Structures are given as C-alpha cells and as structure tokens.
Amino acid sequence: MTMSARLTLMLLAALLSGCASRTPPSPAAPVIRAPIVFAPAQSFSPEAEDVLFRALGLVGTPYRWGGNTPDSGFDCSGLIGYVYRDVTGISLPRTTREMIGMQAANVGKEGLQTGDLIFFATNGGSQVSHAGIYVGEGRFVHAPATGGTVKLDSLSKAYWQKAYLSAKRVLQPEHLARNQ
Template sequence: MQRLEERIRAVYKAGGRDQLLEILLLSGGASDFFNRLRVVATLADQDNRLVENLKESTERLNSLLADLDHEKQDELAVRSQMDRQRALIEAKLAERRQTLAAIDSQVAQIIAQERQRELEEQERLRQALARLLNGGQHYEGPLPQTDDAVLNQFIETAVTYLGIPYMWGGDRPSTGFDCSGFTRFVYAQHGVDLPHYSVYQANLGIPVELKDIQPGDLVAFGFPVRHVGIYIGNGLYVHAP
C-alpha cells in the first residue's frame, strides 16, 4: 500500500491525469479502489490548500507592495512639497537680505549726511560762540581764577583734556570726545552725572542770560541745542571742537 501511495503521489505531481485514472481502474476490488481514491483525494485536497495558501500569500504580498508604492509616492510628494517650501523660504530670505542691505545702505548714507551736517553746524556754532565769549580769539594765557578752590579745580580739570581728538559719540580720553561727551566726562570727575546728549544736558540746567553766566556753567548754543561747552570765566569757554 505504501508503494502504491508513493506511485500515486509521483504520478499526481507529474501531472499524469490519464495515468491516475489507469491506477484507479486497475484496482483489485472495491476496497482497493476506495483506498486509491482516498489517496488521490488527499493529494488533491493538499494541493487545493497549497493553492489557497499561495493565493492568500500572493494577495498579501501584492497588498504590501501596493502599500509600499503608496508610501513611496507619499514620501516623494512630501519631499517635493518640502523642496518647494525650501525654495520659497530661500527666495524670501534672499529678498529680505537685499531689503536689509538697501536699508543699511540708506541708514549709513543718512548717518554720514547727519554727521557732516553736525560737523558743519558745530563749526558754525563754535565760531559764533567764540565771537560771543572771547571775540573769536584762541586764548593761551593763564587760567581764570575764582574765590572758590573747588571751582578752580573744576576749571583745571576741564582744560586738562583740551586737545583730545574729536570723536563723534566719544566720552573718554582713550577714544576721543564729542562736545557732550567732553562735558559729561569733566563734570563726572567732580560728581555731577550728565547724559551724553547736548539737548538733554541743556534741559537739565536753568537758562540764564549771557551777562549772568558764571564759571562752571554749561554753555549751550542752537535751537534745538547743537553744541555744548563749559564756561570758565573771563569770557572764555572750553569744549570739544
């Protein structure tokens, strides 16, 4: 019987349907026929299960491949969208940089123009103030003296820093002085704190007539104020020219 089953299996696998039929017909009785038929049916059932399993596996594989294809398409779509967004952002950044560069250029030009205008205005004010205080002459004589030793020391401090190079925005000897930086530094040496801006400095004081000016007073000129210095007496003043 075992040899018969092996033969039937071999014939079945080889696809010999006519030979299978011959094997069934050559059975040695009803019992032998049914045994042979059972073997053939078992083989057929196993084949059907294999076919179904193969079909299910194929369907699952196709489904997985379809999912992978969809995921790949989605990934490509996301990458494409990200590339477009990146290009848009880079274009906006480039435009922003150009705008900022143009603004920086305009600001630099405005600062340069304002600086030149301030220098011209300061020179005009210096000359006008010099004419008012000492007839426009450069003074090289002895320092004016007062009855107040502290005030005399203040005057000496002020003239000590004459000749420091002019520096717009400067407020110390190591960097240079502008007019309000000079007055701020001198007054600070004697415990008086002033802001670094001529208009603010002028607004802190009490306005007096030129005839009433006293040594140590802040001299401000222009409206709005454009230049400041320190009056030291005898029609003289010191400043950062």
C-alpha cells in the same frame, strides 16, 4: 598754588590756545550783534576751579563723535559729562538736548561763571547742537568737530555769538558753600 598763580596759568593757557586756533568761517553776510558783556572777575569755589583746570587740561584731546574719555576722544557732551563726573561726581545727561532740558538754573550771558554749561545752535535755528564749559573771561572749552581737538575758544567771536542759545549752572550754591 595761590589764586593769582592759578589765574596767571589760566591766562597763559588762554593766550597759547588763542595763537593755535583757527577762526571759524565767516558768515555769508555780516551779522551785527551787540557785544557780549562778561561778569567782572570774581572768586569762585574750589569745585568750579577744579572744573576749569580739568577742562583746560583736556585741550588738545582728539574729537570723536560719541567719545567720552581722554583715551577714546570726546564729542562736546562727552567732554562735559567726563569733566563733571571726574571732578565733582555729578552725572550729567549724555546728549546736549538732554543737558539743555535738565533741571538746573538758567544763566544769562552777563552772569556766566566758571563751570557753567553753554549751549549753541550751530546748525541754525533754535535747536541745540553743541555745548561747552565756560571757564571765565569770555572763554569756553569745547570739542568742536570731526578732525579737530578739544579747544579753548572765545564767546566774543561772531560765529559763537550768532549760535549762542543759553547757559545752565550745574554747580549750585549748596555745592559752593561746602567748599568755601
């Protein structure tokens, strides 16, 4: 499949998912934040592309706390661990707290690339409580909450901007170089 066909498929999946998603609850008081600036479109490795398509393919899988397979459902860290183990053979820590503390390159919002792990403090404060896989164009795949399903979401939503903590790059240049 050509790169343009894959990107078209990804955009179609993003548009369809956006139509089906619910907007997170509004905060009590409006929070004014600077918009997230996303890196321009770029070519990425086949490994990052495989992570993207595997993650997108799991959209709709039921959420289950402690779940880490498509059959049992996923919580956020279980989803991330499954995708990376299945696609790249990389075993990641099991919890978001362990993931955010692992030895991997930190990435700024403006430098996010497909396959980067993004971390959130959804309970307020600065303690990590949620994570997802960045898939490009300001979107990420995550397993949000009990009663929900794995979904494609946008970092530009005020809820995610407020909760955003940091990002890490698991797919390092040495991984990318062997695939190019």
